Amino acid sequence: MNKQSLASQNPCKLLVICGPTSTGKTTLAIDLAKKINGEIISADSRQVYRGMDIGTGKDLPKGVKIKLPWFQKYGYYEVGGVKIWGYDLADPRHEFNVAQYIKFAERVILDIIKRGKAPILVGGTGLYIRGVVDGIPTASVPKNNLLRKNLEKMPPGELFEKLAQMDSLKAGQMNASDKKNPRRLIRAIEVAMWKINNIKKEKEMESRKKDLTVNLIGLTAPEKLIFKRIELRVADRVRAGIKKEIQDLLKKHVTWEMPSMSSMGYRQWKDYFGNGRSQAEVVREWETEEKKYVKRQMVWFKKDKRIRWFNITSADYPENVEKLVEKWYSSDRIEA
RNA sequence: GCUGAGGUGGCGGAGCGGUCAAUCGCAAGAGACUGUAAAUCUCUCGUCCGGAAGGACUACUCAGGUUCGAAUCCUGACCUCAGCA
Numbered sequence: 196m197n198k199q200s201l202a203s204q205n206p207c208k209l210l211v212i213c214g215p216t217s218t219g220k221t222t223l224a225i226d227l228a229k230k231i232n233g234e235i236i237s238a239d240s241r242q243v244y245r246g247m248d249i250g251t252g253k254d255l256p257k258g259v260k261i262k263l264p265w266f267q268k269y270g271y272y273e274v275g276g277v278k279i280w281g282y283d284l285a286d287p288r289h290e291f292n293v294a295q296y297i298k299f300a301e302r303v304i305l306d307i308i309k310r311g312k313a314p315i316l317v318g319g320t321g322l323y324i325r326g327v328v329d330g331i332p333t334a335s336v337p338k339n340n341l342l343r344k345n346l347e348k349m350p351p352g353e354l355f356e357k358l359a360q361m362d363s364l365k366a367g368q369m370n371a372s373d374k375k376n377p378r379r380l381i382r383a384i385e386v387a388m389w390k391i392n393n394i395k396k397e398k399e400m401e402s403r404k405k406d407l408t409v410n411l412i413g414l415t416a417p418e419k420l421i422f423k424r425i426e427l428r429v430a431d432r433v434r435a436g437i438k439k440e441i442q443d444l445l446k447k448h449v450t451w452e453m454p455s456m457s458s459m460g461y462r463q464w465k466d467y468f469g470n471g472r473s474q475a476e477v478v479r480e481w482e483t484e485e486k487k488y489v490k491r492q493m494v495w496f497k498k499d500k501r502i503r504w505f506n507i508t509s510a511d512y513p514e515n516v517e518k519l520v521e522k523w524y525s526s527d528r529i530e531a
Numbered sequence: 532g533c534u535g536a537g538g539u540g541g542c543g544g545a546g547c548g549g550u551c552a553a554u555c556g557c558a559a560g561a562g563a564c565u566g567u568a569a570a571u572c573u574c575u576c577g578u579c580c581g582g583a584a585g586g587a588c589u590a591c592u593c594a595g596g597u598u599c600g601a602a603u604c605c606u607g608a609c610c611u612c613a614g615c616a
Contacts, residue, residue, distance in 0.1 A: 332565070
């Protein structure tokens with residue numbers, strides 16, 4: 196089979212811009228979108244929550260409101276004439292997960308392509324990007340609250356034993372770290388159990404295939420610079436009113452235990468409200484957490500060899516990205 | 532100046548005669564990740580050799596002392612904090 200025919204089988208092109216936090220992914224994406232007639236889909240596990248704007252860095256210009264087409268339950272923001280999807284998908288009182296995200300993203304991407312525009316997936320949540328780009332076969336296996344509750348208190352060793360009995364293959368694949376990770380073990384058991392009860396569906400699940408050609412672009416910078424930016428950004432967010440944002444959330448019955456509130460820039464304030472923790476301390480910890488997060492992100496992204504990295508300290512990086520992207524869009528060739 | 536408490540690894544903080552290179556937490560470094568992913572989890576963490584087992588060395592403010600043996604007991608010096616002046 197030659198390249199031409201492969202290309203015709205894969206008409207959908209998805210540009211991905213990823214990388215650690217505060218490298219200017221969205222800014223770059225907006226500029227690119229203007230040039231290639233694109234629309235942005237945010238791949239960010241926190242920006243999906245409504246009312247969590249300052250802390251998650253949605254960076255929306257003042258007064259911009261979400262636009263909700265009457266026939267859809269999700270909408271977009273328009274920044275500089277560019278549509279951004281993927282914000283405000285969920286109520287912060289509810290939990291949100293990759294499966295929901297994938298479903299959402301696939302629908303929007305398809306819609307964007309149908310309208311003749313170029314989808315640009317932008318974000319720092321590696322798992323969400325992977326979900327869209329490569330798919331996660333077990334993502335559709337629903338959670339089982341009763342099971343989770345029952346297993347909650349079980350020590351990792353016992354959980355592992357249980358998993359080994361139900362799905363020895365999966366158990367064998369688990370690495371040393373995950374064998375001690377209760378959350379992962381419980382999910383694995385959940386999946387194993389579901390498979391036992393849904394043998395037919397499992398086959399269907401595996402046969403689903405992606406019909407996308409992707410181009411992954413990563414933005415980086417020297418760690419020092421990223422850290423500096425983080426400090427500035429945290430200070431900005433305090434100034435912009437993160438405290439009020441949190442108070443508003445609390446008023447709307449969002450509580451500290453909810454997954455949404457485990458976000459950086461939120462959870463650190465818990466003891467500030469009530470336990471007399473100082474703002475300086477909150478800010479310090481917030482900065483530290485952001486820095487640790489950058490490292491985790493890099494560990495994740497580094498492993499994906501498809502990503503082409505651009506250092507944002509080189510003055511001509513936007514041009515270089517642009518050139519690459521334009522070339523990619525104009526060719527039918529599939530990227531390796 | 533007096534009285535009380537205390538000085539332990541980058542920080543917080545255990546240990547209170549031997550099993551202590553020193554529980555634990557944080558920070559730091561490395562890494563994992565297939566429905567919570569900004570989440571969760573793992574490993575390393577005095578120095579040197581070793582993949583590890585292990586070994587060598589230097590350590591619990593400083594200086595002496597008691598003891599077979601001291602981070603742990605005694606004396607003094609320096610410093611910190613709290614209360615009284």
